[in-house]
Amino acid sequence: MRLIIGLGNPGSRFARTRHNFGYWAVDALARAWKISFGPGKGDYLAAISSGSGLALIKPTGGMNNSGYPVQDVVAFYKSSIQDVLVIFDDIDLPLGTLRFRPRGGAGGHKGVVSLIRQLGTENFPRLRLGIATDSPMRPSEKYVLSPFRRQDGPVVERVLEEAIAGINYYLEYGSDMTMAQFNTRSSG
Numbered sequence: 001m002r003l004i005i006g007l008g009n010p011g012s013r014f015a016r017t018r019h020n021f022g023y024w025a026v027d028a029l030a031r032a033w034k035i036s037f038g039p040g041k042g043d044y045l046a047a048i049s050s051g052s053g054l055a056l057i058k059p060t061g062g063m064n065n066s067g068y069p070v071q072d073v074v075a076f077y078k079s080s081i082q083d084v085l086v087i088f089d090d091i092d093l094p095l096g097t098l099r100f101r102p103r104g105g106a107g108g109h110k111g112v113v114s115l116i117r118q119l120g121t122e123n124f125p126r127l128r129l130g131i132a133t134d135s136p137m138r139p140s141e142k143y144v145l146s147p148f149r150r151q152d153g154p155v156v157e158r159v160l161e162e163a164i165a166g167i168n169y170y171l172e173y174g175s176d177m178t179m180a181q182f183n184t185r186s187s188g
Contacts, residue, residue, distance in 0.1 A: 003057050091137060112126075
């Protein structure tokens with residue numbers, strides 16, 4: 001089973017925050033694929049695309065503990081780490097930017113730190129969604145847990161559309177071709 005995992009924090013308190021951009025991306029993909037999320041066999045929600053061997057996953061244990069439910073879902077579906085695409089917000093990239101990578105470090109992102117610790121590797125594909133704007137971004141913990149500004153709405157929507165296109169392309173053509181096709185674009 002190929003797993004597309006969006007990182008975020010569960011609950012209405014965090015629903016509209018920048019830190020939930022990974023959740024937003026898998027929610028947008030679920031709408032595009034006309035599938036719905038339901039409870040998984042652990043601390044996550046799953047939306048299965050029947051017959052395709054694809055599942056969208058939203059870990060529900062909190063961003064900083066994302067590694068535990070991701071480890072559980074990978075084991076449950078007997079997926080290899082290369083069958084996983086993790087989507088998350090990145091404060092080091094400007095809003096309007098998305099970056100596919102076949103592997104990499106955490107870059108200070110505590111959700112990714114948890115994944116690396118639990119999975120025992122940095123070698124998993126990822127899609128980083130930029131959230132940096134000209135707003136004050138320090139302390140970063142406060143910035144990521146705040147909503148996007150109203151004027152950022154059109155860019156956010158374009159990023160989600162580009163993410164859907166990029167993920168669909170990635171599923172067909174893999175990391176290298178997707179990086180060449182999508183990492184040079186900006187939705188800003």
